[in-house]
Amino acid sequence: MADALPADPSPGASFAEQGMKAQAALLPYALAAFGVCLPIFVWAGSHADNAAWMSVCFAGFAAGWGCFYGVVNWLRTPAAADARRRARMQILAGLIWAAVIAQLAVFAHFAGPARETLLLLTLGAAMICVVFTAPWLSSLLVVAPAAFAGPLVALFLHAEDLPTARLGLAATALSLALALLVNRILRTQYALAAERETLMAERAAQAEAARRLARAKSDLVSTLSDEIRHGLTGVAHVLASAADRRRAAPSRQQVSAALDAVNDLLSVLETTVDAESAEAGRLTVEPRSVDLAGLVRDIIGAQRPAAAAKGLELAIHVDEALETGPGAAIADPARTKQVLGALIGNAVKFTVRGRVEVRISRVDAQRVAVAIADTGPGLSDEELAIALQPFQRIARTSAGSSGAGLGLPLACQLARLMGGGIRAESAPNVGSCFTLELPFDPAVSGPRTSAPPPTMAPRRLRILTVEAEPLSAAMLRACLEQLGHQVVHAVDSRRAVDLARICDLDLVVSGDAETVGAIRALSGDAARTPVLALTQGEPSEAEAALSAGADALLRRPVAVPAAARAIAEALSDKAPANDRAVA
Secondary structure, three states, rough: OOOOOOOOOOOOOOOHHHHHHHHHHHHHHHHHHHHHHHHHHHHHHOOOHHHHHHHHHHHHHHHHHHHHHHHHHOOOOOHHHOOOHHHHHHHHHHHHHHHHHHHHHHHHOHHHHHHHHHHHHHHHHHHHHHHHOOOHHHHHHHHHHHHHHHHHHHHHHOOOHHHHHHHHHHHHHHHHHHHHHHHHHHHHHHHHHHHHHHHHHHHHHHHHHHHHHHHHHHHHHHHHHHHHHHHHHHHHHHHHHHHHHOOOOOHHHHHHHHHHHHHHHHHHHHHHHHHHHHHHOOOOOOOEEOHHHHHHHHHHHHHHHHHHHOOEEEEEEEEEHHHHHHOOEEEEEEHHHHHHHHHHHHHHOOOOOOOEEEEEEEEEEEEEEEEEEOOOOOOOOHHHHOOOOOOOOOOOHHOOOOOOHHHHHHHHHHHHHHOOOEEEEEEEOOOOEEEEEEEOOOOOOOOOOOOOOOOOOOEOEEEEEOOOOOHHHHHHHHHHOOOOOOOEEEEEEHHHHHHHHHOOOOEEOOOOOHHHHHHHHHHHHHHHHOOOEEHHHHHHHHHHHHHHHOEEOOOOOOOOHHHHHHHHHHOOOOOOOOOEEEE
């Protein structure tokens, strides 16, 4: 029986199911118990006046035993998986024994001098039924009274047997009380066992989560170590060449290669951080109307140099209804650009010859799709499944290219967060097609064009930077000079305030709220100089800078597009102090 019905209850099993399992495990022993008791009853019955009836009783007993054996075997079959059928069969098995006991009680009632002894034996047989029905309350309440009915009724039929009948009734009540007590104890054990199983399941889930986290961290460290080592080695060689006076200055090609390595490394780090945030559930999106065509054109414009170097054709097709009709995609614009950038960037990166085509179309009234098709190496179904897993790269197609294997899995996560999804179709040596689907609202009037982020300010500004750390100061200067501005640097707040007092400045960039406050405390036009505050992204830090008088915020590490937007925001309501044109 243990093969079909395990003794340990499952976490979500009810008390009834657990009781049935416990009782079913005891049923084979019930067969053995009645088999042992049968010879005793036959010996006592041989002294009865109606001993000839013994053969008839024995035949009835054998028939009951056979039926009970059949039920026990049925409980081992797959059909017993149905809890209701199993409950009916187990109660039926108990009632079969109750019927056999009633038959023996009838035989004992007409047994003459052996009557009382035989009735007490049948009453003992009924108590055996109580023992085997105790684990399951429903069976105990149905089978036990049926088993006791025959012997007790027979004892109370003769007035001379009333003392024995009362004694039997008291024994019956005591056995039922003990059975109910045992059932109550077993129900407590069922609850403890269920709690134990739940705790074990939770522990197993936590252990599996810990193993997944350990594997993810191992993959992360392995991937990042390779990418960082490769990128920083190239940068270190270029810097070493520039610092060595005995060698010629690094060529533009070497500097460009080092810059590409740094950009690749920054992309890997940013993607890794976003992937970890998404995995931890800390990544959020802000859905609103998005100009998909404008985003795609921006991305294609950024990818054209890489595509031209390989001789690839880049094309975009937009359904006319989307260009001129009402409605817009509903998504987070920044995350949508990140997803499309990853998909289009992968298409350009892995396509050696041919073309990359982007097609924007309506799927139905509530969905819009952006399909990116390429004539690259393509992937088999197995390779495609691997490519969608974090930190997994296909050796056949990605050899020699940078990356952590996170772009595509992160794109899928971001698409799901925005209420959409990504479908992928690919065939080896033919190409691939990745389709981003997003929600579409026909009633929304979204922008029809998307201006590219500013990369250069309209005027050349004189900017004072306040930065004590040399490397950070150099990075900030390089970023601002790429935008065409003239940079004056101060290493501390005191020097910055002196320069702000005597110099004709268009903007001050500072990471210190005290410096911002000191500039605002100056007199005259110097106090009205626009101030851009550098922050690490902490809300308290940003609030302190704005309270001190900063006009805009710029988060570290500083990137050129972000710096251009922040400068434009800081100067949005102020005219520059000079009109020097951008060189």
